[in-house]
Amino acid sequence: MAVEVDGDFEQLQKQNGVVQPLLTDLYQITMAYAYWKGDKCNDYAVFDLFFRKNPFSGEFTVFAGLEECLKFLQNFHYSTSDIEYLRKTLPPSVEPEFFTFLSNLTAKDVVLYAVPEGTVVFPRIPLLRVEGPLPLVQLLETTILTLINYASLVATNAARYRHAAGPHIKLLEFGLRRAQGPDGGLSASKYAYIGGFDGTSNVLAGKLFNIPVSGTHAHAFIMSYSTFDESKVRRLKDSNGEEQDFVSLALKWQAELSKFLGVILEEASSGEFSAFVDYAVAFPQSFLALIDTYDVIRSGLLNFCAVAMALHDLGYKALGVRIDSGDLAYLSNVARETFHNISDKYNVPWFGELMIVASNDINEDTVISLNEQGHKINCFGIGTHLVTCQKQPALGCVYKLVEVNKLPCIKLSLDMEKVTIPGRKEAYRLYSQDGHALIDLLQRVDEPPPEPTKRVLCRHPFQESKRAYVIPSKVEKLYQLYWKDGKLCQPLPTLAEVRQKVFDSLRSVRPDIKRNLNPTPYKVSVSDDLYQFMHDLWLQNAPIGELF
């Protein structure tokens, strides 16, 4: 785990897809130079990373991105070419010894406390407390924000879709083509999975993160066939290994079902029929067809059912259909009814249970509206709105200095919401007897922790009169030590474990806080001691004389 520095380091970083320390804002480096030049390299600083407002008009956020931050620390090192670049980019007055300082810099003096990845978190409670020499911890800011902001945003978005869809609907992430380039797409797949999705269409994400991948065919596949005769491979082995004339069988079923379903045979697309036949021959055990290329009711459903029943004759079960346009609630009801009718008429029980996948620019509101209308969809494929987080495309995490050399720092602002809470702090989550989270509490580090069954005074951080005594049944210390002495301090959970953590953590949050529309705010508080400390400091630092 110790940070190794050698000539191949840069190559190693690239190979591992690890984020490089130059992925930062230039001002971090100019600040580091000013600290170095000003002899402040040994000043000991504490930064808090937190956000001020939950995204998507919601009242919770899922914390994600920690593992990538820790990998960034493990590999933190400026390569020779980084130093060369900085040397020619910074003003010529910058002293050469600064570049020696930079090239020797590693994250070994950083101490990082964090809430475990996958925890549900709330405004103002820091997710990370980063400590160490001032220039070094300052240099980490942008990269850490980059790694956490989008990860947490998309995990939260995914959790909201999961909440809207309910636990029994399959959710698939289809957003690669609308993401912020290749890596934006990969991050989206990874963190949507953590937030509660079941899989992705993104094959590389599947390979890299071991996420289930999913997909069948596009409209282009259907459109590339134009006639009945186009299936060159007409035969398919049945489940006993005997070759059968699959095209004739499917044509027979098409004629039969067109009568049963009351669909005009001539109006069904013959190209679509051929495409379905070829797809079924390729995937007899997992046939799932896109049925809206021409017309769901007058073509796609008939052709699908004909091919699926022909598969049934050969001993195979089809998977289902995907609908990518039109009135999804209505079409899913028609499809389900059709499947049930065929199931009953031909005594094929599984036919009624075929999967119905819906896609087409679905967002959270669509899911809620479809639920209200009543639908028979089993699976949503969600792309653009999930990965771009259209409702709010950025989470505003900030990284604020709260202490230098044991002296607290406070950022004042005319906007009370923007005042920072100074000093090193611990955070606790207090639980009620029914297992639900009651309130989060920030304290100064040297205060005794709250204890179960003992009364604790929780104060609103800014409003003097808002105070409450809470008697927790359980107290959870939110921060764990993740990084010290250049080493990870505990093994990191797998992706699946983080996903489970999100699930468990969300379960501990009251339903009214999680609901998609007009949720109840969760309370975050400070101890009486911290309240006094902060407000005294505020008064000391705020100039008198401003008209209010």
Add this chain to the structure above:
Amino acid sequence: MAVEVDGDFEQLQKQNGVVQPLLTDLYQITMAYAYWKGDKCNDYAVFDLFFRKNPFSGEFTVFAGLEECLKFLQNFHYSTSDIEYLRKTLPPSVEPEFFTFLSNLTAKDVVLYAVPEGTVVFPRIPLLRVEGPLPLVQLLETTILTLINYASLVATNAARYRHAAGPHIKLLEFGLRRAQGPDGGLSASKYAYIGGFDGTSNVLAGKLFNIPVSGTHAHAFIMSYSTFDESKVRRLKDSNGEEQDFVSLALKWQAELSKFLGVILEEASSGEFSAFVDYAVAFPQSFLALIDTYDVIRSGLLNFCAVAMALHDLGYKALGVRIDSGDLAYLSNVARETFHNISDKYNVPWFGELMIVASNDINEDTVISLNEQGHKINCFGIGTHLVTCQKQPALGCVYKLVEVNKLPCIKLSLDMEKVTIPGRKEAYRLYSQDGHALIDLLQRVDEPPPEPTKRVLCRHPFQESKRAYVIPSKVEKLYQLYWKDGKLCQPLPTLAEVRQKVFDSLRSVRPDIKRNLNPTPYKVSVSDDLYQFMHDLWLQNAPIGELF
């Protein structure tokens, strides 16, 4: 340029940051198998990549991402580990020979025509025409869309900010921390620069793409100082190399200017003063200070001017200030007036011209509103809204099959806007005598191209009665051949050349089309021949009997 295949290929890809072919949707691979299994590997397909609507309620789009698509083609190859992953991910019924087919696949049979990168483009005119064996060109879809959608979106967004700000304001991209992870941030920096920004805060983008980088310090830098005595390095060499007591000099100026500016000396932050001194000592030739940590008027401006005048005494010129909160128009006017007053009083001409940088959640509407209010800002730092494209976080490029084996394909839809224009097509831009683009014209490939000074009939693609004769002064063929026989067909422009192309291409677009509010739509048209071809095909394929 030829595609080399060897054991180190995967490593090579990673080293070059090249996008891998597994960065795609799974359905591309299942479709490829169905094509392979259905003996359609030699079917010759033509796909068009286009969008249907300009982003941001605008009437133009900047095309970007082509170079990355070409690099993707150059390196298109499934590695051994890719094949292993696919083998265990696809159903066991998939025949082993398919994986041999995949592992031998390169992009040598792809033919790619495109509009040059940086060209201003409009809805429905394909940006790319991709031809080749059906499974191969199908396999490219998602990756190419991923590479073009966000690149074009952010380049267009940047061009809109440039248009709103005017040509003389400096625009800096500050969005890394709010982008979709590391690579989202890099893409944002690159394509914002192409779209007309002057630089970025993202150091890695500067290193990789040779984009100017910019930045000074954050509020944390100021907050890390609390007293007057905190500058440990009190001395600074003047421009003649003589050491001077810089702190005393700055303190003298602070006292002097507090009287001249009517600011109460005791109310100015002493920590801020120390921070400015240390920053000026570090960067005497490029001192730019963030002046809103405590109070712009009652602290930041005074402290900045004191340190800047002390620098002046030592023979240095300061650069200016950054304001990151509050009423940016008002504060910039106050700052400019202060600078002018000092310039006049102490006869320091450059002081009146100090740069004023504004940041803080600026979007296109903010820029327009600031212009209306009147401001003295020279430079905007723009982050979140630029990189997330908050107004519209995805461009809806699609990749549609338009021809297979010389037979045209048409995607019908009840929504007329979603009908595709079938067949292989050429695109032309017709110019008026004053050099402005008049109209874009799509034709079938075998039609003679329009000629300057000759009348050409341009038809609305869908509305029969909308037709116009146009006599162009100049005709530009929009597509160039970029890739054939596994090779690039022409040298690629540098980033700076693409940026210049955006500038030139935008200049050829009429101002009313480019304006930010309620712009005039640019006209795109089809030839009479293409119109007939398309509508005949439409009638042949659309079922009769739908109630309208």
